[in-house]
Amino acid sequence: MYNDTPIEEINQLMNEAWNAFHAYRKLSLKQRADFMRTIGVELENCGDALIQVAMKETNLPEARLRGERARTIFQLNSYAQACEEGTWLEASIDTAVPDKVPPKPDIRKMLVPLGPVVVFGASNFPFAYSTAGGDTACAFAAGCPVIIKCHPAHAETSTIVEEAILKAATKCNMPKGIFAHVYGTSFEVGKALVMHTHTKAVGFTGSYTGGKQLFDWANQRKEPIPVFAEMGSINPVFLLPEKLQAASKDIAAMYAGSITLGVGQFCTNPGLIIGIESEALQSFIHDLGKAIQQIAPGRMLHEGIANAYNGKKENALLQEDVHLVAESEYPSDGDRQTGVPTIATATGKAFLNNPVLHQEVFGPYSIVIRCKDMSEMTEVAKHLEGQLTATLMATDNDIVNNNKLVEAVKNICGRFIINGVPTGVEVCLSMHHGGPFPATTDSRFTSVGADGIKRFVRPIAFQNWSNSLLPDELKNENPLHIWRTVNNQLTKEKVS
């Protein structure tokens, strides 16, 4: 239904985005924020029609999609508020000291946008990490035009969202080229977008293979550009002894829910649970298996994802010393898009020796690793690759008494949870949705929370400028009333 956008058209769109950049970056923070809020209003105005199309394209249930749209609007509004509030600009002023030898000039610094940002929509979040999702919102707040390559699995949904954004752009008198929408199922479209000379940054949420390819292209350019690719995780959960002893039943119930939530199609899905051989661990595995048996399979996003799930799961189960604990006992309906909840188990030794078990099986699957002792559990933590999240199920005693494990886990994750589940990514400033490679291509940035804006900006210092010619953000009188660091002191006061 939707043909790949021709390369000549992509080049044209990138040129328009480049022109739009020069106009858009000069607009005020308030104008950017108004535009973002208007997109939220237009998304709401899409009404039920948008939800129905998304249901058809993604197999996601209505309540989930309504929730996700609300979350997407919340993202737009909260990043708009952060944009306007201006702390993220890191405005800094060092006033002149003419008596110094040599004299210290007046120097003022703030963050400015990089230029057009190419966003690759994710399949598993058709709203929140897609066309009008977090990357788009952050780029608009930063002052950057956005060119989105919509995910082919929900092209119709994306097209409706595109129209909402373009309506908002018209209402807010945004420059032509502020937003463009590109279709692509081929390798060439993605490559043309990343390699275009006017592309200045890339945002991506999806698979390791996809994200790493974009990263490699971006670094092979004559002018390399930053890529923030969030590439998923196995999100290890460590069951510490005292906590497991006290609450194995509750943990099993909680995790049966987390593993199968949304048919396991979250990048924060707990795909790895690590415990120490004990009766409590046996009970936990038993209870988790029982619970999983009672959970109905669900339709996955599309047949490709279901095939990948089944293939990776089968491969994991074929590995030496890996055993199936339980699968959903619901009878098969023969639907090839179904993902069947599954729990496996293996020893710590098997896990340490087999890299296949470290790979993500995207879907409602988790493997419980049985370590022989805390020392082996710590070894497992040390051998894990970078993760978006890691979780400890632990009493305070467990944490205090197992410092080596805690430090090893801290070193490999972006978000460190105690006694909870990793699924559910709260949208707030303190959230970090990122992590060491291969969870993302740059552990220094996040794709959730207003700090995600910082992926798409760079500092510029103004030296010896007249006050009247400086950007408002840096004028003595602080007309925007933003937080600034003046001679090393954070303040909202004007410069005297």
Next chain:
Amino acid sequence: MYNDTPIEEINQLMNEAWNAFHAYRKLSLKQRADFMRTIGVELENCGDALIQVAMKETNLPEARLRGERARTIFQLNSYAQACEEGTWLEASIDTAVPDKVPPKPDIRKMLVPLGPVVVFGASNFPFAYSTAGGDTACAFAAGCPVIIKCHPAHAETSTIVEEAILKAATKCNMPKGIFAHVYGTSFEVGKALVMHTHTKAVGFTGSYTGGKQLFDWANQRKEPIPVFAEMGSINPVFLLPEKLQAASKDIAAMYAGSITLGVGQFCTNPGLIIGIESEALQSFIHDLGKAIQQIAPGRMLHEGIANAYNGKKENALLQEDVHLVAESEYPSDGDRQTGVPTIATATGKAFLNNPVLHQEVFGPYSIVIRCKDMSEMTEVAKHLEGQLTATLMATDNDIVNNNKLVEAVKNICGRFIINGVPTGVEVCLSMHHGGPFPATTDSRFTSVGADGIKRFVRPIAFQNWSNSLLPDELKNENPLHIWRTVNNQLTKEKVS
């Protein structure tokens, strides 16, 4: 005199750095700051001996080296102060909202160190951008051990500085492996350092060829790591008409000084001056040439740099439509390390058509570009690659009346100067020493000022942790009394 460090020894040092990282990152901000200040004291304690060795190795004059050591100590002290003050940690707290649907958990975020940082010392700043220089200071403040590859052109100087750092480490009870010093003239040493699995970031100041090679290696690793390479610039200076008319003599005198300062061996040296054909521009070129004739050649850092300077300068002067304006008239002393101050000129058209003229000629050389009008000058600005600095010599009228030029220049530089010279990089928070590629490999970071710490840290979010188990930076009572964002408000108050 100094053999390349064997690869096995490098591997051993990296392992020690990795172990040191786990101890060092747990030390308090105050302990890090004390260590940094002690390094400053030990550098001072090196006394005249250090200056004498550096003079012998670099041909830099005594006053310059004394000044540079003082600057290096100032860097250590001021980044230590920033480290302790803690605003750079970007501590952020969102408290739980249990009534929200779904409930909002308690989430707190701060920046934590990446791991061992490999620093490549620069040849042109044996102290300030070398062994105990800005990259090293930022890494120590961040909580990262440092492995330095000293620049072979001043290995003895670097060895003395190494000893000062190790003395400070012993005095402050730093973990073994906190700092290591590596010699290398070969390709293999640099590659082994960048490719080592325990290396988590790289800092570099030097040539495009060197920096780009490190960047490429780092991105070819199984786990890519961030590289901040500052690779120099031609630092364009735009002479706007009203200002040039009013002050061509003063500008010529000021720039004759800036072009030849330190025998032109600064990454912020103004290698390109752009004006519009006019009598005033002719006078300026004449006066600049006259002034350059009166400036004595100086000995460059080493013969390799002098050869490169002469080769690149000759090549530039051979380009079509490029003319020599003036050279220093001091008689040659036959010293092969000498760099002769030189001014060339070409038309705007020649510059726009010839990429050779966009390349850095590292040394006391600058080319004056004569544009036919403001429109051509703006084209020149648009065609420039990324720059550390750009300068306008301009009246307020010039700036207000030439918005297109000003915006084009702003888009390609890291520091934007009005009516000054780019040489002289003030060490303060508002300084930005960075810029779009190829000035650096990542325009989002700086290598001067305490924000340089941010190259070597990543966020981590703590979700649902007991107050007593959180790092001090994130505890309710704010025991370190640092600035934090609590529920979206910047404050030093405790969390109630």
